[in-house]
Amino acid sequence: MDAFVMQNLMNWLVLxxxxxxxxxxxxxxxxxxxxxxxxxxxxSIVAPFVVLATVQALIATAxxxxxxxxxxxxxxxxxVVVGLIGVLADWLVIRRFRNAPAMxxxxxxxxxxxxxxxxxxxxxxxxxxxxxxxxxxxxxLMIGDLTVPVFxxxxxxxxxxxxxxxxxxxxxxxxxxxxxxxxxDRNIARLMAISPSRIYAATFFxxxxxxxxxxxxxxSYAGVVRFxxxxxxxxxxxxxxxxxxxxxxxxxxxxxxxIAGIDTLVQATMAEGASxxxxxxxxxxxxxxxxxxSGILGRxxxxxx
Amino acid sequence: MLNTLxxxxxxxxLALSASxxxxxxxxxxxxxxxxxxxxxxxxxxxxxxxxxxxxxxxLLAIDQANADDYPYEVExxxxxxxxxxxxxxxxxxxxVNDPEVVAAIGHxxxxxxLATIPVFNRAQMPxxxxxxxxxxxxxxxxxxxxxxxxxxxxxxLPLAHWAASDLGAKKIAIVSDTSDYGTGNADAxxxxxxxxxxAIDSTDLLPVGTTDFRAVLTKIKDAGADAIYFGGVITxxxxxxxxxxxxxxxxxxxxxxGFYDPEFIKLAGDAAEGTMVSYxxxxxxxxxxxxxxDYDAHGFAEPESPYTKYAxxxxxxxxxxxxxxxxxxxVALAKAIRGMSHEGVLGxxxxxxxxxxxxxxEVEIKVVKGGEWVTLDK
Numbered sequence: 001m002d003a004f005v006m007q008n009l010m011n012w013l014v015l016x017x018x019x020x021x022x023x024x025x026x027x028x029x030x031x032x033x034x035x036x037x038x039x040x041x042x043x044s045i046v047a048p049f050v051v052l053a054t055v056q057a058l059i060a061t062a063x064x065x066x067x068x069x070x071x072x073x074x075x076x077x078x079x080v081v082v083g084l085i086g087v088l089a090d091w092l093v094i095r096r097f098r099n100a101p102a103m104x105x106x107x108x109x110x111x112x113x114x115x116x117x118x119x120x121x122x123x124x125x126x127x128x129x130x131x132x133x134x135x136x137x138x139x140x141l142m143i144g145d146l147t148v149p150v151f152x153x154x155x156x157x158x159x160x161x162x163x164x165x166x167x168x169x170x171x172x173x174x175x176x177x178x179x180x181x182x183x184x185d186r187n188i189a190r191l192m193a194i195s196p197s198r199i200y201a202a203t204f205f206x207x208x209x210x211x212x213x214x215x216x217x218x219x220s221y222a223g224v225v226r227f228x229x230x231x232x233x234x235x236x237x238x239x240x241x242x243x244x245x246x247x248x249x250x251x252x253x254x255x256x257x258x259i260a261g262i263d264t265l266v267q268a269t270m271a272e273g274a275s276x277x278x279x280x281x282x283x284x285x286x287x288x289x290x291x292x293x294s295g296i297l298g299r300x301x302x303x304x305x
Numbered sequence: 306m307l308n309t310l311x312x313x314x315x316x317x318x319l320a321l322s323a324s325x326x327x328x329x330x331x332x333x334x335x336x337x338x339x340x341x342x343x344x345x346x347x348x349x350x351x352x353x354x355x356x357x358x359x360x361x362x363x364l365l366a367i368d369q370a371n372a373d374d375y376p377y378e379v380e381x382x383x384x385x386x387x388x389x390x391x392x393x394x395x396x397x398x399x400x401v402n403d404p405e406v407v408a409a410i411g412h413x414x415x416x417x418x419l420a421t422i423p424v425f426n427r428a429q430m431p432x433x434x435x436x437x438x439x440x441x442x443x444x445x446x447x448x449x450x451x452x453x454x455x456x457x458x459x460x461x462l463p464l465a466h467w468a469a470s471d472l473g474a475k476k477i478a479i480v481s482d483t484s485d486y487g488t489g490n491a492d493a494x495x496x497x498x499x500x501x502x503x504a505i506d507s508t509d510l511l512p513v514g515t516t517d518f519r520a521v522l523t524k525i526k527d528a529g530a531d532a533i534y535f536g537g538v539i540t541x542x543x544x545x546x547x548x549x550x551x552x553x554x555x556x557x558x559x560x561x562x563g564f565y566d567p568e569f570i571k572l573a574g575d576a577a578e579g580t581m582v583s584y585x586x587x588x589x590x591x592x593x594x595x596x597x598x599d600y601d602a603h604g605f606a607e608p609e610s611p612y613t614k615y616a617x618x619x620x621x622x623x624x625x626x627x628x629x630x631x632x633x634x635x636v637a638l639a640k641a642i643r644g645m646s647h648e649g650v651l652g653x654x655x656x657x658x659x660x661x662x663x664x665x666x667e668v669e670i671k672v673v674k675g676g677e678w679v680t681l682d683k
Contacts (some may be wrong), residue, residue: 004527007552011519128349128387132541132572140553146555222516223547224540224572226351229516267520268507274509274521275483 003145008011008268014152015260017159018221021214022237023244023252024166025207028288031247032183032203035094036106039113041234043086045227046116048077048219049124049135055134071134079212086208089116089202095200113230120227130226133219155217162210163253169206170249179203211237236281243288245298254296258284307580337378340632341408342367342623343400344381346420346436346618347388351540354568356385358610359435362617363410365596365603370624377627382406388413388513388538390420397421401428404666405497407632408432410610410619412536413612415439415486422450431626431639438562439489443661450638451660453619453651454612455585457486458493463585465497468559472581474531479508479560480521480545481536483533485514490536490561498534500649506530519543519552526554543572550576557581565611570673577673581681582612586669593650604614618649 022044024152029037054074093112097105121127137151144198170176181189182199190196218233219225240259244251266280268275273280288296344363346356360383367381382400386393393412400406401424409425412418413436425432434442434452438460443452447564454551468474475500481487495505506528509521516677522545525533535550535558542564549558559581570577596617600609626641647654655663670681 004523007523007526008520011517013522015517125462129353129568130351130543130572132543132574135551140551142553147551150550218516223544223574224516226540232514232516264520268524272429272510274511274515278512279532 004268006146008264010146010148012257012260012264014155014221015263018214018217018255019158019236019240019260020253020256021128021159021162021217022211022233023240023256024163024249025211025214026241027247028166028203028207028210030241031249031284033094033098033200034102034240035097036102036109036238037089037094037108037207037248038109038238039089039116039230040109040207040211041232041237042116042230043082043208044215044237045218045230045233046085046120047139047212047227048076049120049131050081050118051075051216051219051227052131052133053124054078064068071136073276075136075137075216078216079209082212082215083205083209086204086211090200090204094204095197095255101273113234116228117227120182124227127227130224133223135223136216136220148240151220155221158213158217161231162213166206166210166249175202189229196250232278239282239285241295243285243295246294247299248295248297251295251297258288313655317488321594325538335375339380339405339623340377340627341382341406342620343394343403343405343406343411343651344383344620345386345400345411345417347413347474348383348385348390350387350570352413352538354539354607355436355610355612356565357607359413359612359616361603361607361609362435362596362613362615363598363620364628365600365605366620368603368618369599375624375628375633378393379624386412386414386417386421390414390417392425393417393421393554397424401425401430406430407627407635408638410435410623410624412617414484414643415442415477415489417486418442418533422447425449429635429639431623431635431642433622433642435616435619437486439485440493441485441489443659446659448636448643451622451656451662453615453622453640453654453662455664455666456661457489457561458585459666460585460668461490461493462497464559464561464670465494465503466501467503467583468532468534469498469503471551472532472555472557472559474503475502476506476528476530477532477534478506478525478528479534480518480525481508481510481513481534482513482538482541483510484513484537486538487536489549490563494534494536495541511541513541516540516544518548522549522552522554526552530556532557532584533558535564537570538563539566540572543569543577546573546580547576559583562611565671565678567608567678570676570678577676580673581669582671584671586646586667587605587651587680588651588667590652592648596650599654615652618651618654621649622647622654659666 025040051074054077057068065293071287139150141148148223178194182196186196240255241252244255262280262284263277266277306626346359353545364381367379384396400409410433415437418437426449431449438457442458464555479491481491562584565582565584630641632638644654652664657663671678672681
């Protein structure tokens, strides 16, 4: 296969992986809580800012210069911090809409997203401006004509790993069983001595921490990060989850592959396709929703009466 | 009823006595009428460096006028357009609705300028563009609008000739943004480069805010272009250049002044090395040197940007016109600006029939070397 096709395949897989990390969070939260957490993208994009701030703090104190160690430590810190921000978002805002129609939480989280963006802008020094974000792994492999950044392979590997871990956690651990029990029926779960509020907190932590990895990858892949990148990341992650079927983990992955696929395909093959890449991506969303409103792998949503 | 009336008259009496008390104090010091001049530019967002430098040029000119024996007491009103047309129009409306604002200068981004000039036109407020370079801005020939910077045509023409001859590029791939500025650049460069005997391999326009150029770059790599022409601005230029290197596409990136900015080097990092842009050659004249010195002495928080001198000049043109014609007749003021022959930091500025500056542009090529923009040796 020639280098052109290979390079495009590579672009596609990396983009899909990043989108999937965000889409999984949407799906998980919808599956468990029946909540569309529209600020999930904004929560996720906080992560690269935490990384940048932590790296600077580490360089100022513990490490004499920018070392890989500082970056790894900063990423770990960011994942935990953003996980907690997710829990906080639930505790402050979303939990108040547990018994309200799903639409209420959706609108509330749209507003919450704006709050998060403006907070990044205010708190981070010169927060309006784009910040250069380091490439997590600089090394590149040359295979014939093809340049393969090790970072791209790393993104794909981590995403696949996260999917497996999530699957195992959900299917084969006591925590996963409790999460699924709460998703099934909150009241019955309570009768079985499961505290739903703890399960909600755990779910928000997991979804936001996975989203944080997606956010860090997104920033590192672009090479810059800006306070409002969460809008597009969230929109695309959400669309991927919707196409695949909200609530289905496999669906989120499939949806990400499809959205990133059409994005890459349009740019690679159509003349001037780049101008319309998002148009085609969202046309796909409309197309799937018209044919199968619950998404490709989605269960039919029953209106609770 | 009686109660409110009493309260009102009481307030009026108070206000009256206050103003009576204030007037002698004002007259005692210096009886200058206060006027405001407006500035709009990107002072936040990806192009903020350009806007901040220009803002300082604007404030510097005003401070100098106030320190001098200028007939009015001038206050500068600085508003942010964040490179966003909507925000820009909001700022423009704020200026035209303020009766104290006499005239304004503005904009680094052409799409923003194109959105706001109808507002200034309706309000008949004289407006000088200090940074936006789309030809469409002065093509409309709005009587209030003039511009002190050359258009993008003036920068693209020599660049295209240089690319065809000195750089020796035969096939160039164009990447640009979908704004008026981006498409204007793409069209202008396409025409000039094909006229110069080159060929345009592909044209890809991406919306402002794009963060992933890999698919387009992969296509360009496959097609085997000799160089990439980028027609957008700083943030996207930085991202593009970084990803170009990452994807292993080892061809030069060229462009015009739109990303001639230290921020571009910060964003692209080491990948920025070798990027080339055309930029109006630095003239050296005593006035310009004086401005550089004054700028440094003023102690602004931000360093001078390439557009500082344009904003400084635009402000001085406004101040000179206001000194000559006064502030009451806006139409006469606009006319005075157009008819002016202004000796300043840019040389002798005169405007053509469309309000476009007639100062000839001599363009030189700037290249990133050792993490800095330097002038390319001929």
